Amino acid sequence: MKRSVFFAGVMALFSLGAQATVTSGGYFKIDKLYTWADYTDNVFLIRLESQIGAGLENCPFGYWLDKASSTNSNVYSAALSAYHAGTKVLIYGDEGADWAGLSSKECKIKSLITE
Numbered sequence: 850m851k852r853s854v855f856f857a858g859v860m861a862l863f864s865l866g867a868q869a870t871v872t873s874g875g876y877f878k879i880d881k882l883y884t885w886a887d888y889t890d891n892v893f894l895i896r897l898e899s900q901i902g903a904g905l906e907n908c909p910f911g912y913w914l915d916k917a918s919s920t921n922s923n924v925y926s927a928a929l930s931a932y933h934a935g936t937k938v939l940i941y942g943d944e945g946a947d948w949a950g951l952s953s954k955e956c957k958i959k960s961l962i963t964e
Contacts, residue, residue: 870941870942870943870944870959871903871904871907871908871941871942871943871944871956872903872904872939872940872941872942873897873900873904873908873912873938873939873940873941873942874900874901874902874903874904874905875901875902875904875939876937876938876939876964877897877898877899877900877937877938877939878897878898878899878931878935878936878937878938879895879896879897879898879928879931879932879938880896880897880898881894881895881896881911882894882895882896882928882929882932883895883896884925885950889915889950890915890917891915891916891917892913892914892915892916892948892950893913893914893915893916893925893928894910894911894912894913894948894951894955895911895912895913895928895938895940895958895961896910896911897911897912897938897940904940904942907942907944907954907956908942908944908954908955908956909953909954910951910953910954910955911955911956912940912942912955912956912957912958913948913955913956913957913958914957914958924958924961927961927963928961930963931961931963936963936964937963937964938961938962938963938964939961939962939964940958940960940961940962941958941959941960941961941962942956942957942958942959943956943957943959944956
């Protein structure tokens with residue numbers, strides 16, 4: 850029984866590490882919002898103003914997501930609203946999911962939270 854509990858605990862730790870989720874390191878204003886035509890599958894990219902810490906280190910060129918689904922389109926709408934209102938956002942991203950459309954390092958958006 851003790852082995853089963855220990856094994857389950859070790860597996861839980863490994864699964865957390867495999868997610869590779871990183872935050873933007875705090876709330877920041879959106880500096881730039883990029884979007885491209887249909888050849889990119891409707892990808893958009895967010896660059897944050899004055900980002901520091903692990904978010905900048907792990908996602909130096911920003912955060913991306915495609916607008917292919919309605920859920921992702923909702924994230925884009927929230928980002929666009931925050932950009933125009935000057936509202937700060939906190940982004941959770943997957944640093945292991947770099948967008949192949951650019952040669953720089955970006956992280957795929959998992960969650961966007963407005964302040």
